[in-house]
Amino acid sequence: MNDFVVKTLLAGFGVAVVAGPLGAFVVWRRMAYFGDALSHAALLGVGLGLVLGMDPVFGVVVICVAVAVLLALSQRQKSLAGDTVLGIMAHATLAIGLVALAFLTSVRVDLMGLLLGDVLAVTTKDLWRIWVAGVGTLVVLAGIWRPLLAATVHEDLARVEGVPVQGVQLTLMVLMAIVIAIAMKVVGVLLITSLLIIPSAATRRFCRTPEQMAVLAAVLGCCAVAIGIWLSFHFDTPAGPSIVVAETAIFLITVFTPGRSPGQ
Amino acid sequence: MDNVNAAVMSSRIQPDGGSSLLEMQDVCFERGGKAILEHISLSLARGEIMTLIGPNGSGKTTLVKIALGLLEPDSGTVARKRGLRIGYMPQRVVIDPVLPLTVRRFLSLGGKCQLGRRRTALEEVGAPHVIDSAVQSISGGEFQRVLLARAILREPDLLVLDEPVQGVDVTGQAALYDLISRIRTRYGCAVLMVSHDLHLVMAQTDRVVCLNQHICCSGHPAVVSKDPAFIEMFGKEDADRLAVYHHHHDHVHEPSGEIATHPPGPHSHDHHD
Secondary structure, three states, rough: HOOOOOOOOEEEHHHHHHHHHHHHHHHOOOOOOHHHHHHHHHHHHHHHHOOOOHHHHHHHHHHHHHHHHHHHHHHOOOOHHHHHHHHHHHHHHHHHHHHHHHHHOOOOOOHHHHHHHHHHHOOHHHHHHHHHHHHHHHHHHHHHHHHHHHHHOOOOOOOOOOOOOEEEEEHHHHHHHHHHHHHHHHHOOOOHHHHHHHHHHHHHHHHOOHHHHHHHHHHHHHHHHHHHHHHHHHEEEEEEEEHHHHHHHHHHHHOOOOOOOOOO | OOHHHHHHHHHEEEEEOEEEEEEEEEEEEEEEEEEEEEEEEEEEEEOOOOEOOOOOOOOOHHHHHHHHHHOOOEEEEEEEEEEOOEEEEEOOOOOOOOOEEEHHHHOOOOOOOOOHHHHHHHHHOOOOOOOEHHHHOOOHHHHHHHHHHHHHOOOEOOOHHHEOOOOOOOHHHHHHHHHHHHHHHHHHHEEEOOOOOOOHOOOOEEEEEEEEOEEEEEEHHHHHHHHHHHHHHHHHHHHHHHHHHHHHHHOOOOOOOOOOOOOOHHHHHOOOO
8 A cells, every 4th residue: 555545544534533422422412513514614714724824724723613602602592593593604604715715816725625625635744633633632522521421411410410511512612623624634624514423323223332332433434434535546536525425325334234222 | 520519609609507508589580571580589498398389381490490500590699508419300301312321321420429329329219220221211200210319329418309200100209209208318408399299299398389480378288288379379179189188198107107098078178277
């Protein structure tokens, strides 16, 4: 295997390993649309990073956290349903991001790469960035695992038992922003949510504990990355969408595989 | 955990000394221009069982959430005894089937505890057999017992139970109220409970607070059941049945300790007049 393939695979694995456990929370907390809104906003973050002459990852994290806080605040009003607000936010930020990038005539921006990922063009620097951010995210997630799980099961009960609910929820959002920033290179902003939710959704029927689900989701994600990149090399298909196709195939196989029923 | 808990509660803490665990003064709460609670003052003593009753929408759950510090009152004060440990059993806990969770794991989310303590807590509430079951697979009554076990694992000074017998069949309801009463005796904790099963709750209660945005009446069950405000809210028939139940209760435990089945009749009501 040549260096190029190894780099591509390592980038994909780095993202899949952290997207699995984090995605489990996205599934448990029903945050799929929230993830969409954040990842669409990431495009605006890239623009911000470029304008400020900083690392785009920094811009993405800043914008995603800002959007997350704005969404959390907007949930307090009752005149519009939560999914309506999410829909407005997701598409408004995507559109504003696209328009903003069009103004950046001084920098050449690979728009398709941002939207659909460009894992085959991953550099050593990207690889470092993915693994450092990924491992950091996993460490923090492990640290807040029990309180976050308690707040996911029942927010009020957790609060009465002394869990700093708002703190762990905000931390989760920051972690999601970081994962979105690093996953962009692999699957692009349009497909990031699938990386978070499909592996977790595929594992549910085979797991008895939350931790099993998180680990198995990471493993399935890595399988999908390997299959997708192989597809991409052999049939010259775009790598990001190929990974998501592989994930979907795995998900469909698990649907028809006998497993535990959710009640067991 | 304790430090965090103390930090959460620190905004409204009364210096230690008073015998009441929880004291509310003139608490008001409104949402969207509609008054939910008006001028509520009450205090809960150590070891006391207080039951909040009232029709749907009377503000019972809001009052409980204010007592717990989950909601801030618009005006008035809430004082909790310093270091008060609360065991909470929320209303209608539904755990999404997408989250794989055994009862043992569910209990562990409440915090650290001694090895084997979770099993003994489940034994105390009469549900040791479900320890390795998925929380979504057990019955409503079993789940309420598991919630109660999680609450007592905190070794609380105060148990706050929001409709503890919800989703439990009638025979199970009486057993659950008995269990709560036994837990109070065993742990010496106070109990603040929301209910609308008047008949079942009354026998296990030291004080009833009858709520309908404001406190209509409060006191010992036998007294409250004859209060005009109570009769107006729940109807003569219910109020009479309560009086009957109390008479019935007074007589049952003396000779054999078994539950006798006195037919309720006008005679039994007379005793209370």
